[in-house]
Amino acid sequence: MNAKEKIIKAKIGLWLTDPFFATLPSKLKLVEDNTCLAAWTDGVNIGYNPKFIEKLNLDEVKSIIAEEGLHVGLLHNLRQPEEAQKDSELHGLWNQACDYAIYNILKQARFKIPENSCYNPAFSGKSTEQIYPLLVQQQKEKQKEGNGQDPDLDLDLDQDQGQGQKTNSGQNQKPYQSPGEVRPYPGENPGQKPTLAELS
Numbered sequence: 130m131n132a133k134e135k136i137i138k139a140k141i142g143l144w145l146t147d148p149f150f151a152t153l154p155s156k157l158k159l160v161e162d163n164t165c166l167a168a169w170t171d172g173v174n175i176g177y178n179p180k181f182i183e184k185l186n187l188d189e190v191k192s193i194i195a196e197e198g199l200h201v202g203l204l205h206n207l208r209q210p211e212e213a214q215k216d217s218e219l220h221g222l223w224n225q226a227c228d229y230a231i232y233n234i235l236k237q238a239r240f241k242i243p244e245n246s247c248y249n250p251a252f253s254g255k256s257t258e259q260i261y262p263l264l265v266q267q268q269k270e271k272q273k274e275g276n277g278q279d280p281d282l283d284l285d286l287d288q289d290q291g292q293g294q295k296t297n298s299g300q301n302q303k304p305y306q307s308p309g310e311v312r313p314y315p316g317e318n319p320g321q322k323p324t325l326a327e328l329s
Contacts (some may be wrong), residue, residue, distance in 0.1 A: 131179065131183070132161070132177065132179035132180075132182035132183050133159060133161065133179070135182055135183070135185075135187065135190055136159060136175075136177065136182060136190060136194065137159075138187060139187055139190040139191045139193075139194050140154070140155070140194055142187065142191055143191050143194060143195065146191075147191075147195065147238065147240075150194075150195040150198060150199070150238070151194075151195075151198075152198075153195075153198030153199060153201060153202045154175060154194050154195070154197055154198030154201070155198075157170060157173065157174055157175045157197065157198070157201065158173065158174045158175070159174070159175055159177065160174045160175065160176045160177070161176075161177065161179055162176040162177060162178060163178055163179070163180075164178075165177070165178050165310065166178065166181070166310070167181040167193075167310075168181065168182075168193055168196075168197060168310070169197075169310035169311070169312050170197040170200050170201055170206070170310075170311065170312065171206060171311075171312040171313060171314055171315050172201050172206050172207075172314045172315075173314070173315055174315075175194070175197045176312075177193075185243055186241075188240075188241040189241055189242070189243040191240065191241075192235055192240040192241055192242055192243065193243065195235060195238075195240060196228070196231050196232070196235065199231045199234065199235075200227060200231065200311050203227075203230075203231070203257070205227045205257060205311045206311045206312060206313060206314050207314065208257065208258070209223050209311070210223070210261070213261075214313075218268075219265065222261060222264045222265055222268060223257070223261055223311070224310055224311055225247060225264055226257045226258075226260040226261035226264055227257050227311055228246070228247045229247055229248070229249055229252045229255075229257075229260050230252065230255065230256060230257045230260055232246060232247060232248040233248065233249075233250070233252055233253045233254075233255075236248055236250075237253075
């Protein structure tokens with residue numbers, strides 16, 4: 130089974146097990162993209178690297194499809210702050226904030242999250258806009274220390290939120306990689322928010 134066949138099978142499986150999450154990505158066009166790390170969406174397409182998809186099992190692919198659908202349903206590509214649109218580093222942090230928010234939703238829905246994806250129970254119930262400034266502050270602190278970004282994100286959140294965790298608890302984890310990148314909407318007016326007619 131090649132990558133596209135696996136994605137199609139995963140989408141069918143979503144309709145059978147999680148129809149809500151299947152509805153959101155159902156109108157998105159699949160685009161093979163060997164230049165991306167894993168997958169992305171711009172509100173119209175789902176781009177994917179076949180090598181990334183081929184390494185995942187079917188349940189993990191279902192979570193990727195559901196994730197891309199939630200990016201669109203939550204309008205993450207339209208909610209991105211202007212500063213993150215102009216700065217690649219901040220854009221990366223916005224993408225991470227989106228993933229943290231979504232993976233808490235998917236984890237609660239009992240999806241199988243791919244290894245080394247970003248999941249932190251400390252962010253449960255928080256929106257992307259609440260998570261993003263925490264990541265920016267963390268980045269600034271690490272840069273002052275000269276260490277760069279810490280992928281484990283040991284954030285000082287409310288005590289009742291618990292400590293940050295990754296999908297794996299092992300000590301020799303690979304750096305965080307965002308499976309789902311949020312890209313600008315490619316509508317009739319690039320750089321501008323789409324009309325309701327364009328989204329429908």
